[in-house]
Every structure is written in structure tokens, then in C-alpha cells.
Amino acid sequence: MLGSRARISGWGKSLPERVLTNAELEKMVETSDDWIHSRTGIRERRIAGPNETTFTLAVEAGRQALRAAGTAALDVDLIIVCTFSPEFGGMPSTASLVQHALGATRAGAFDLNAACSGFIYGLAMAQATINAGMNDTVLVIGAETMSRLLDWSDRSTCVLFGDGAGATLLQSGPESAGLLSCVLGSDGSGGELLYVPAGGSRHPASLQSVEGAQHFIRMNGKEVYKFAITAAPRAALEAVARAGLSMEDVDLFIPHQANTRIIHSAAASLGLTLERVFINVDRYGNTSAASIPIALCEAVESGRIGPGDTVLLSGFGGGLTWGAAVIQWG
Numbered sequence: 270m271l272g273s274r275a276r277i278s279g280w281g282k283s284l285p286e287r288v289l290t291n292a293e294l295e296k297m298v299e300t301s302d303d304w305i306h307s308r309t310g311i312r313e314r315r316i317a318g319p320n321e322t323t324f325t326l327a328v329e330a331g332r333q334a335l336r337a338a339g340t341a342a343l344d345v346d347l348i349i350v351c352t353f354s355p356e357f358g359g360m361p362s363t364a365s366l367v368q369h370a371l372g373a374t375r376a377g378a379f380d381l382n383a384a385c386s387g388f389i390y391g392l393a394m395a396q397a398t399i400n401a402g403m404n405d406t407v408l409v410i411g412a413e414t415m416s417r418l419l420d421w422s423d424r425s426t427c428v429l430f431g432d433g434a435g436a437t438l439l440q441s442g443p444e445s446a447g448l449l450s451c452v453l454g455s456d457g458s459g460g461e462l463l464y465v466p467a468g469g470s471r472h473p474a475s476l477q478s479v480e481g482a483q484h485f486i487r488m489n490g491k492e493v494y495k496f497a498i499t500a501a502p503r504a505a506l507e508a509v510a511r512a513g514l515s516m517e518d519v520d521l522f523i524p525h526q527a528n529t530r531i532i533h534s535a536a537a538s539l540g541l542t543l544e545r546v547f548i549n550v551d552r553y554g555n556t557s558a559a560s561i562p563i564a565l566c567e568a569v570e571s572g573r574i575g576p577g578d579t580v581l582l583s584g585f586g587g588g589l590t591w592g593a594a595v596i597q598w599g
């Protein structure tokens with residue numbers, strides 16, 4: 270449908286049952302509930318069990334999104350799984366496995382890696398292919414098992430992240446509602462501020478890389494913090510301007526759920542009071558590419574988003590990457 274607008278017609282989420290509290294982390298590393306909560310706002314996070322993987326979480330979230338939209342898997346044209354903790358190291362893509370499990374036999378499928386900004390990038394790709402008339406129905410899933418990439422003896426990272434998946438179904442529809450704008454950005458000069466040193470072509474897996482715990486996330490927390498509090502609001506402002514709106518028009522701001530201090534700082538920079546901000550990082554920690562679609566799903570299910578509302582999303586993460594999007598809810 271040429272000239273149509275991509276609108277979100279379905280949403281879903283999947284979270285492991287296992288809850289890991291700050292009190293439990295106190296027994297694993299030298300930390301405290303007070304330190305974690307005062308620095309990040311996190312109280313607990315979900316951790317995948319032995320039979321849960323990025324693929325199983327993604328399939329469940331995707332299935333829910335299709336059900337919510339009342340759309341058959343056969344009608345899906347494209348599946349994008351946004352993740353940096355895929356089911357396999359190289360191939361097949363998690364998206365291809367999801368395509369098969371859902372029975373979406375007409376769909377193309379690929380993984381997209383823009384770290385914690387991945388879901389915004391996925392939305393932008395879905396919007397682009399729908400607006401170009403190439404696809405009608407695109408399933409965008411953010412799914413991560415961060416727990417498999419964490420060094421559980423490194424207190425500076427293991428307390429921050431959690432596992433989960435969120436999905437949205439995008440379909441072409443009338444101009445009156447849908448994705449109004451998307452902004453994407455990257456600065457690769459900060460690549461090593463947040464990264465997994467080994468397992469790629471620079472440092473393939475070896476005995477030394479495993480012994481050196483190089484397959485786990487490494488982070489310069491202070492530098493990432495400084496980047497986050499400028500990049501996320503800047504992208505959000507640009508997305509709102511590109512949509513031809515102003516910040517007063519925004520009914521709900523759904524930021525990447527990394528840390529309440531970063532969220533509060535972004536909201537203050539944007540002039541948004543906390544009543545207009547959705548926060549669930551206290552319950553799930555930072556689920557990377559899954560954080561925004563999980564939050565979006567909870568916001569819809571709890572009635573925080575209604576017809577006609579203007580919703581602002583913004584994310585940031587490894588790469589470095591950032592992105593923001595504005596949606597007119599249908």
C-alpha cells in the first residue's frame with residue numbers, strides 16, 4: 270500500500286519466571302540493595318531458566334503480538350529480531366528460527382544488532398519497508414538473554430541487566446495514525462565503552478579468551494552514563510521536531526529502561542514531568558533491545574496509552590548507538 274503509514278496493531282512480551290532480587294545478589298558479589306537501588310532504581314530482574322533462550326522468549330512475545338492484532342502468522346511478510354545475545358554466535362539468525370516456530374512461512378527474517386537501541390532501529394526498518402510498499406505486515410521483536418553474557422563475579426555489570434522479550438506487529442494503515450518519525454544515530458568511536466571483547470573476528474574464541482572472561486560484557490559505566498544523558502534526550506527532541514510536534518504534545522515518554530537516574534535526567538532535559546514517563550526498570554533491570562517493547566506492551570495493557578495518544582520512545586546503547594521514535598496511537 271504505497272503512501273500508507275506503519276501502525277502498531279499488536280504487542281506482546283515474555284519474561285522468564287525466575288526473579289533475581291538485589292538481596293540475592295548481595296550473596297553473590299560485594300554489593301547491597303541500597304547501592305543498586307540508589308544508583309539504578311533496580312530492585313529485581315528476570316533470569317532465563319535452563320530451557321529459556323533468546324529464541325524461546327522471542328517466539329512467545331511474537332505469538333502474543335500476532336494474537337493481539339488478530340493476524341495470522343501466514344500474513345507476516347518480514348520478521349526482525351533485534352538482539353545482541355542471539356540464539357547462535359553466527360548463524361542461523363534467531364529471526365529465522367522464530368519464523369519457523371511461528372509458522373510464518375511467507376516471511377523473510379533477519380537479526381538486527383544495534384545493542385540496546387536495537388528496537389528503535391527495528392521499528393525504523395519496518396516503517397521504511399512498509400512506507401516503500403515492499404511489505405504490509407512486519408513483526409519487530411526485541412529479545413535478549415543478557416544473563417548469558419554477564420560475568421557473575423563482576424559487580425559493576427551483573428547487577429544491571431535482565432532477560433526478556435517484547436514484540437510489536439506493524440501493519441500498513443491509513444495516514445491518521447502510526448509511526449510519525451524515527452531518528453537513528455551512532456558514534457563508533459565509543460565502541461569499547463560497552464562491548465564484549467571476544468567471540469568475533471578480532472578475537473575468536475580460544476582457551477585464553479575463555480580463561481580471561483572475554484566473552485562477557487565489559488563497560489565503562491561513568492562514560493556510558495555521560496553519553497546516555499545527552500544522546501537520549503537529543504534524539505527524542507529531534508524525533509518530536511521531525512514529527513512536526515512539540516514536547517507538550519507528548520502524552521507518554523517510554524525511554525530505554527537502563528537506569529532511573531538516566532530516565533529522570535532525560536525527562537528533566539525534555540521538560541517532562543514523571544507522570545508522563547513510563548518506568549519499569551525497577552522490576553526487570555536493563556533488558557537491552559527488549560526494554561522498550563516490554564515497556565510499550567505494559568503501558569498499553571495498563572491503560573497508560575489510549576487511542577489518539579502521542580507516544581515518544583528513545584533508546585541508547587552499545588555501538589555507541591541511539592534512536593528515538595514518535596507514534597500516534599491508533
Ligand SMILES: CC(C)(COP(=O)(O)OP(=O)(O)OC[C@H]1O[C@@H](n2cnc3c(N)ncnc32)[C@H](O)[C@@H]1OP(=O)(O)O)[C@@H](O)C(=O)NCCC(=O)NCCS
Binds near residue numbers: 304309
Ligand atoms: C554503573 C553506574 C550505576 C555506577 O554508578 P556511579 O555513580 O558511576 O558509581 P559511583 O561512582 O557512585 O561508584 C563507583 C564505585 O562503586 C563500586 N561499585 C560498582 N558496582 C558496584 C556494586 N554493584 N555494588 C557496590 N559497589 C559497586 C565501584 O567499584 C566504585 O568503587 P571505587 O570508587 O571504590 O572504585 C553508573 O555509572 C551508570 O548507570 N552507568 C550507565 C550504565 C548503563 O546504563 N549501561 C547500559 C547502557 S545501555
